[in-house]
Amino acid sequence: MNILEIIRFATRGLGTNKLRTALTTMGIAIGVASVIILIAVGNGSSKQIQSSIDRLGTNTITIMANRGGFGRQAASRNTSSKPLTVADAVALSDATKAPDIKQVAPVASTSATCTNGTNTSTPGTFNGTWPAWFEASNTSIAKGSYFTNDDVVQGRRVAVIGNTTATDLFGTSNPIGQEIRCGGIPFTVIGTTTVKGTTGFQDGDSLVVAPLTAVQRSLTGYNSLQSIVVEAKSAKVQDFAQTEINTIMDAQHKVKNTNNRDYRTLNQASLLATSNSNSSVFTVLLGVVAAISLLVGGIGITNIMLVTVIERTREIGIRKAIGAPKGAILSQFLIEATILSLVGGGIGVIGGYIGSHFKIIGIQPVIVPSSVLLAFGVSVLIGLFFGGYPASRAASLRPIEALRHE
Amino acid sequence: MVVAAVAADETVVDSAMSSTHKPIIEVRGAVKRYGEGDASIFALAGVDLTIYPGEYVAIMGPSGSGKSTLMNILGALDNMTSGKYFLDGIEIDSMDENALSIVRGRKIGFIFQSFNLIARTTALANVELPLAYQGIKKDERRKRALKALEVVGLSDRIDHEPTELSGGQQQRVAVARALATRPALLLADEPTGALDSKSTHDLLDLFDQINAAGRTVVVITHEDDVAARAKRVVRMRDGLIISDTLNKGRVA
Ligand SMILES: Nc1ncnc2c1ncn2[C@@H]1O[C@H](COP(=O)(O)OP(=O)(O)OP(=O)(O)O)[C@@H](O)[C@H]1O
Ligand SMILES: [Mg+2]
Numbered sequence: 001m002n003i004l005e006i007i008r009f010a011t012r013g014l015g016t017n018k019l020r021t022a023l024t025t026m027g028i029a030i031g032v033a034s035v036i037i038l039i040a041v042g043n044g045s046s047k048q049i050q051s052s053i054d055r056l057g058t059n060t061i062t063i064m065a066n067r068g069g070f071g072r073q074a075a076s077r078n079t080s081s082k083p084l085t086v087a088d089a090v091a092l093s094d095a096t097k098a099p100d101i102k103q104v105a106p107v108a109s110t111s112a113t114c115t116n117g118t119n120t121s122t123p124g125t126f127n128g129t130w131p132a133w134f135e136a137s138n139t140s141i142a143k144g145s146y147f148t149n150d151d152v153v154q155g156r157r158v159a160v161i162g163n164t165t166a167t168d169l170f171g172t173s174n175p176i177g178q179e180i181r182c183g184g185i186p187f188t189v190i191g192t193t194t195v196k197g198t199t200g201f202q203d204g205d206s207l208v209v210a211p212l213t214a215v216q217r218s219l220t221g222y223n224s225l226q227s228i229v230v231e232a233k234s235a236k237v238q239d240f241a242q243t244e245i246n247t248i249m250d251a252q253h254k255v256k257n258t259n260n261r262d263y264r265t266l267n268q269a270s271l272l273a274t275s276n277s278n279s280s281v282f283t284v285l286l287g288v289v290a291a292i293s294l295l296v297g298g299i300g301i302t303n304i305m306l307v308t309v310i311e312r313t314r315e316i317g318i319r320k321a322i323g324a325p326k327g328a329i330l331s332q333f334l335i336e337a338t339i340l341s342l343v344g345g346g347i348g349v350i351g352g353y354i355g356s357h358f359k360i361i362g363i364q365p366v367i368v369p370s371s372v373l374l375a376f377g378v379s380v381l382i383g384l385f386f387g388g389y390p391a392s393r394a395a396s397l398r399p400i401e402a403l404r405h406e
Numbered sequence: 407m408v409v410a411a412v413a414a415d416e417t418v419v420d421s422a423m424s425s426t427h428k429p430i431i432e433v434r435g436a437v438k439r440y441g442e443g444d445a446s447i448f449a450l451a452g453v454d455l456t457i458y459p460g461e462y463v464a465i466m467g468p469s470g471s472g473k474s475t476l477m478n479i480l481g482a483l484d485n486m487t488s489g490k491y492f493l494d495g496i497e498i499d500s501m502d503e504n505a506l507s508i509v510r511g512r513k514i515g516f517i518f519q520s521f522n523l524i525a526r527t528t529a530l531a532n533v534e535l536p537l538a539y540q541g542i543k544k545d546e547r548r549k550r551a552l553k554a555l556e557v558v559g560l561s562d563r564i565d566h567e568p569t570e571l572s573g574g575q576q577q578r579v580a581v582a583r584a585l586a587t588r589p590a591l592l593l594a595d596e597p598t599g600a601l602d603s604k605s606t607h608d609l610l611d612l613f614d615q616i617n618a619a620g621r622t623v624v625v626i627t628h629e630d631d632v633a634a635r636a637k638r639v640v641r642m643r644d645g646l647i648i649s650d651t652l653n654k655g656r657v658a
Contacts, residue, residue, distance in 0.1 A: 016525070314522075315525070319535070320510070321510060321522070322510065322516070322539065325504055328539060400483040403522070
């Protein structure tokens with residue numbers, strides 16, 4: 001009795017009940033595909049968070065004013081609350097007091113609608129800043145150039161715009177050298193930024209960046225800054241940079257109680273840590289859901305295998321009565337189970353790969369290769385075990401017992 | 407059940423045959439007990455039976471007398487509670503399942519009252535099956551299966567599945583399947599039980615033919631006209647053989 005023969009018996013066995021075969025295969029396929037897709041979604045979401053954090057720059061610390069609070073904290077707040085100023089930024093740029101700070105960029109933000117003839121666009125971000133901002137915020141130039149320190153000193157009305165803003169205002173034509181009006185003030189476009197994509201709800205390419213002085217003079221006034229972006233020399237010295245910032249800023253703002261500062265700092269590294277742990281919780285949750293669906297699929301296979309074997313106990317008895325050795329019967333059922341789980345698992349893997357091409361709840365799934373192996377392996381093992389176990393029991397019966405089975 | 411002390415003294419052993427051949431079947435003190443303790447039943451209460459090659463034996467007896475139980479043991483489909491069974495000189499009762507499956511395939515052709523064909527499988531494939539389990543090559547297997555189906559007169563039905571065949575035709579497929587391996591021993595448990603008189607007649611003709619070709623045939627039956635075709639009739643009651651006689655008309 002050769003193996004090809006047994007494979008033929010097995011395929012014939014599967015062919016005799018096509019509906020059951022199809023349903024089992026489908027159960028396995030769905031289980032496997034859902035494991036692959038769900039884990040890919042979890043992985044995709046953490047990848048997405050990771051890349052948006054990378055985009056922000058991990059060495060940066062953002063200083064913001066602590067203003068406009070209410071309640072106990074606001075009431076007990078230092079009455080000499082000062083806004084962030086360019087003087088703060090200058091103080092932070094002191095290389096002897098702050099040896100771990102690479103560069104500093106004060107940011108004045110506003111919201112203004114920009115026009116080019118009849119085209120209008122309201123950039124999500126409109127910043128007046130120093131050239132250091134580009135590097136500190138990981139923003140690079142696609143076409144044209146950055147503005148320079150000289151532009152800042154001279155207060156030239158030049159602007160670097162993001163891709164969305166450029167498309168809104170200029171369509172497909174080249175915006176470099178063109179003039180746009182923002183809040184009624186003319187700016188000459190000197191560069192466009194490389195595409196950043198969307199982070200959450202924010203379009204990173206809906207952006208206008210201009211020299212701080214020009215923006216302050218014509219749009220925001222000189223009073224206050226939105227924030228000061230500080231870039232540490234490396235991620236390693238970020239904690240030192242943080243301490244230096246606090247020392248300098250406390251002196252600048254005459255902070256008496258360090259628990260009650262009129263500014264706060266936002267550290268990208270801590271943001272990274274939180275969001276990473278958030279997304280790994282998410283991935284674990286999805287993994288659990290996926291595992292449950294695989295388990296349910298597995299119970300389905302088990303059930304069908306049990307029914308199949310029980311239903312065919314009589315057939316097993318007949319085969320034994322005409323001289324089938326136990327091994328041949330067992331192999332037949334094992335091969336049936338293997339074919340079912342291989343085909344089902346294979347379809348599931350293909351389905352998983354196809355499904356992972358589509359965005360799910362705004363997340364582009366990224367397949368984890370080990371999850372494919374895991375899902376496929378588990379489904380095959382379940383098929384083999386739960387197909388093999390009842391078959392082995394039936395094959396061990398004396399023929400007469402199997403034949404008496406109704 | 408009370409183990410009746412019915413002595414099997416009517417037993418007639420075919421002395422002419424015993425002197426010239428080794429027995430194909432030799433059963434000594436076969437006991438089959440179902441259940442435990444007080445509730446136990448002796449389906450076989452100590453049966454001795456010797457059958458020689460080329461014999462045609464009918465086993466008769468009332469319902470529940472242990473005929474099927476004996477037949478299943480002879481066919482190595484069931485085991486005994488105690489006793490010895492030699493098939494063609496091989497001790498069967500001490501064999502394990504795997505060795506038994508080879509014996510079943512090589513030496514025995516079993517025909518059931520309920521046919522026991524494999525569903526959704528053509529007549530040809532059903533007949534080929536035992537040959538496949540013996541590892542016989544495809545061409546040879548096909549040749550032998552077609553020959554066996556020709557012997558039972560079903561050459562025109564080889565591609566039909568069991569549900570597309572009449573009861574008589576199904577039983578003939580079962581006979582072809584039993585014959586295909588060329589077993590020394592053909593066992594049939596009420597093979598005509600589900601057949602009409604015409605089909606019964608055809609099947610008995612077939613058995614005559616098979617026996618004439620030198621094979622040993624053992625048939626369980628309730629019907630006297632079936633028993634009448636055999637050369638030897640064994641009667642059972644309450645798990646014992648109560649008579650064993652030569653069928654004068656046939657042997658002569
Ligand atoms: N699996 C079993 N469990 C318990 N008792 C059994 C079993 N099989 C048979 N018996 C009992 O053993 C005895 C003999 O049964 P057996 O089937 O051999 O009778 P039989 O002579 O073939 O009868 P019939 O002519 O009706 O087929 C009966 O009393 C029966 O009830
Ligand atoms: Mg019976």
